[in-house]
Amino acid sequence: MKVISACLVGCHCRYDGGSKTFDPFVKMVEDGEAVFVCPEQLGGLATPRPPAQIVGGTGEDVLDGNAKVVTDAGVDVTAEFVRGAQDTLRMAQLVGAKEAILKERSPSCGSSAIYDGTFTKGKRPGHGVAAALLERHGIKVYSEETYPNK
Numbered sequence: 001m002k003v004i005s006a007c008l009v010g011c012h013c014r015y016d017g018g019s020k021t022f023d024p025f026v027k028m029v030e031d032g033e034a035v036f037v038c039p040e041q042l043g044g045l046a047t048p049r050p051p052a053q054i055v056g057g058t059g060e061d062v063l064d065g066n067a068k069v070v071t072d073a074g075v076d077v078t079a080e081f082v083r084g085a086q087d088t089l090r091m092a093q094l095v096g097a098k099e100a101i102l103k104e105r106s107p108s109c110g111s112s113a114i115y116d117g118t119f120t121k122g123k124r125p126g127h128g129v130a131a132a133l134l135e136r137h138g139i140k141v142y143s144e145e146t147y148p149n150k
Helices: 023-030 059-063 078-094 129-136
Strands: 002-005 034-037 052-055 068-071 099-102 113-115 123-125 140-143
Touching: 002 023, 002 078, 023 034, 034 078, 052 059, 052 113, 059 078, 059 129, 068 078, 078 129, 099 129, 129 140
Parallel strands: 002 034, 002 099, 099 140
Antiparallel strands: 052 068, 113 123
16 A cells, blocks of 8 residues: 555645646556545645745754754745644554655655755755654655656
C-alpha cells in the first residue's frame, strides 16, 4: 500500500487551488494500491491558500523545532504543517503504507528538493515536513519525478 499526494491524483488542493494529475498514480488509487492525502489540508489550511516555504532549514529542522514554515506575507503556519504531517503519518500507518509518492518541492511533500524560503523560486536539497516525518517512521518517500514504477 502507498500514500500519494492528493494533488497528484487530480484533487484541486494545491496552494493555488490546482492539481498536477499523473494518470499512473490515479490508476494506483483506482486499483486499491494507494490512498491519497493532502497534508496541508489535513493540517487545517484552506484551499486556495497563500504560498508557504520553510525558512531556516528543511522539514527535519521544522520537526526538531529549528525552522519554521511561513507564508509569503510572513504568517507562521508551522503548527498547521506539523499537524498535517502527523495526520498523514497516522493515515499511512492505518493502511500499512510502506511507500509514499509526494509532490516535489512542496514544503509538506518535497522528497529531495524544497523551495529555499526566500520566495524567489530558489531551491535547496531537503524534505518537506510530511516527507521528513514519514521517512523518520520507515516509510520510503518518492516524488512524482523519482518514483521508479510509474
